[in-house]
Amino acid sequence: MRPQTEDSGAPAVLVRRVSRTYAGRDGAPVQALDGISLHADTNELLAVVGPSGCGKTTLLELICGLQSCEMGSIECAPAALMPQRDLLLPWLGALDNAALALRIARVPRARAREQAAKLFAELGLAGFEQAHPHELSGGMRQRVAFVRTLLSGKKLLCLDEPFGALDAITRAEMHAWLVDALRIQARTVVLVTHDVEEAMVLADRVAVLSSRPGRVVEELEVGLERPRSRTDPEVVALRERALIALGRGSAR
Amino acid sequence: MRRRALHALPAVALVAMLLGAWELYVEYGSVERLVLPAPHEVGKALWDNAGLLASNLGPTAEEVVLGIVLALVSGFVLAVAIHLSPVLRRAVYPLAVGSQAVPIAVIAVLLIFWWGFGILPKLAVITLICFFPVLVTTVDGLASVDPEQLKLLRTLDASRWQAFRFAELPAALPAAISGARIALTVAVIGAYIAESQTATTGAYAGLGHEIDADLTALQTSRAYAAAVVLFVFAIACFYTLALAERRLAPWAYRSRGDIR
Numbered sequence: 001m002r003p004q005t006e007d008s009g010a011p012a013v014l015v016r017r018v019s020r021t022y023a024g025r026d027g028a029p030v031q032a033l034d035g036i037s038l039h040a041d042t043n044e045l046l047a048v049v050g051p052s053g054c055g056k057t058t059l060l061e062l063i064c065g066l067q068s069c070e071m072g073s074i075e076c077a078p079a080a081l082m083p084q085r086d087l088l089l090p091w092l093g094a095l096d097n098a099a100l101a102l103r104i105a106r107v108p109r110a111r112a113r114e115q116a117a118k119l120f121a122e123l124g125l126a127g128f129e130q131a132h133p134h135e136l137s138g139g140m141r142q143r144v145a146f147v148r149t150l151l152s153g154k155k156l157l158c159l160d161e162p163f164g165a166l167d168a169i170t171r172a173e174m175h176a177w178l179v180d181a182l183r184i185q186a187r188t189v190v191l192v193t194h195d196v197e198e199a200m201v202l203a204d205r206v207a208v209l210s211s212r213p214g215r216v217v218e219e220l221e222v223g224l225e226r227p228r229s230r231t232d233p234e235v236v237a238l239r240e241r242a243l244i245a246l247g248r249g250s251a252r
Numbered sequence: 253m254r255r256r257a258l259h260a261l262p263a264v265a266l267v268a269m270l271l272g273a274w275e276l277y278v279e280y281g282s283v284e285r286l287v288l289p290a291p292h293e294v295g296k297a298l299w300d301n302a303g304l305l306a307s308n309l310g311p312t313a314e315e316v317v318l319g320i321v322l323a324l325v326s327g328f329v330l331a332v333a334i335h336l337s338p339v340l341r342r343a344v345y346p347l348a349v350g351s352q353a354v355p356i357a358v359i360a361v362l363l364i365f366w367w368g369f370g371i372l373p374k375l376a377v378i379t380l381i382c383f384f385p386v387l388v389t390t391v392d393g394l395a396s397v398d399p400e401q402l403k404l405l406r407t408l409d410a411s412r413w414q415a416f417r418f419a420e421l422p423a424a425l426p427a428a429i430s431g432a433r434i435a436l437t438v439a440v441i442g443a444y445i446a447e448s449q450t451a452t453t454g455a456y457a458g459l460g461h462e463i464d465a466d467l468t469a470l471q472t473s474r475a476y477a478a479a480v481v482l483f484v485f486a487i488a489c490f491y492t493l494a495l496a497e498r499r500l501a502p503w504a505y506r507s508r509g510d511i512r
Binding site for chain 2: 061064065066079080081083085087089090091100101103104105132134148152
């Protein structure tokens with residue numbers, strides 16, 4: 001089902017007993033992560049589910065190299081981040097926004113646009129190339145932001161609650177679109193979300209985190225065919241298991 | 253065309269009301285005509301001296317436009333330098349603020365003493381008072397970029413220069429033009445001060461000089477007419493800059509909506 005690549009075998013992301021503390025608003029240290037261990041194989045979609053403020057964003061920033069860990073280690077390929085807010089540049093059209101990473105890599109404008117346009121066509125965004133961010137719906141903006149992440153050329157994508165701000169219908173559309181996009185452009189993905197259902201619909205594996213400091217309280221394999229339905233009994237059963245684990249994790 | 257006329261209606265109505273009140277005050281109030289001429293007298297002076305005023309507008313317009321351009325460039329460059337270097341910020345910012353508290357008339361005299369009666373000291377005066385609003389708004393514009401945006405650019409391997417070029421520079425552009433629009437009003441006052449300090453003889457020394465000469469000669473109506481020309485010129489410049497902002501930074505115009 002997932003395309004296999006030659007370098008499958010060793011995990012694409014290996015997070016080993018990582019802890020991270022930061023200074024809180026009143027200066028007191030806040031422990032965000034407490035000895036967390038995770039891994040994701042090549043072209044696997046790992047969902048990390050946890051309550052708000054359990055250090056999920058910290059985890060992604062560590063993986064992306066925006067922060068460094070105090071204890072433990074992270075082994076992974078260079079990662080590209082897709083934040084919850086699309087952060088598209090208002091002065092650029094959709095195509096130029098998507099091609100931003102290429103422009104940063106000093107690819108000439110025409111070639112960068114050409115590459116982005118190819119991906120636009122493949123992923124059903126044709127016709128929106130010239131639209132500016134304010135002309136696009138929330139869902140469309142997230143799609144452009146995702147294409148921008150893809151075009152960074154990095155094998156590992158970190159998605160930080162990418163659909164958290166969308167309404168339920170748009171979110172469901174985005175799930176189907178993302179499954180399609182990853183079928184066409186296979187990547188290793190770490191998806192952080194607080195939406196258990198989203199995790200079950202999208203992920204190959206789901207790691208459930210406790211509330212702060214974040215620790216893995218449960219890991220679930222989701223060996224189901226895609227596309228998945230939210231009402232599929234197996235999806236529902238897995239969702240229940242994750243919710244119970246979440247309850248345990250926050251009751252501590 | 254009709255819609256545009258409708259757009260200007262509130263401003264026209266307000267000006268008509270103010271002119272009416274002014275006319276009545278001069279007519280029935282106790283003010284000396286030599287101090288405050290009635291609007292119709294100013295209008296007549298404007299008509300009678302159209303040629304003289306137009307040729308005096310030339311040098312003043314040149315000073316204001318060049319001064320604003322210089323202020324835009326110097327304010328912008330200084331803002332970028334301050335933004336990129338915290339040391340420079342601590343060194344330069346207090347001085348820039350202080351420079352605005354120095355009585356400009358004193359500086360003007362000094363500059364004329366150094367540089368003579370040409371355009372140079374006038375430009376220096378206008379630039380000195382106009383770079384400041386540009387500096388402040390541009391510094392704020394550069395700092396207004398979302399930190400998350402810069403973080404994202406870092407994960408896309410952008411260098412400091414690229415983060416500046418792709419995110420900070422476009423964000424600062426409309427801010428700098430806004431600063432120039434604020435600066436514009438003081439630029440006209442700056443031009444007046446600079447010109448009135450230059451005791452040039454000769455008819456076409458600028459509107460500021462014209463106003464001074466007329467007031468001394470008790471030609472009050474003509475002085476007011478010259479002030480009216482400055483008034484209209486400033487408004488025209490303001491809207492030209494608004495138009496430029498709209499063309500150069502349409503995204504900023506969109507997000508702010510129709511406020512001008």
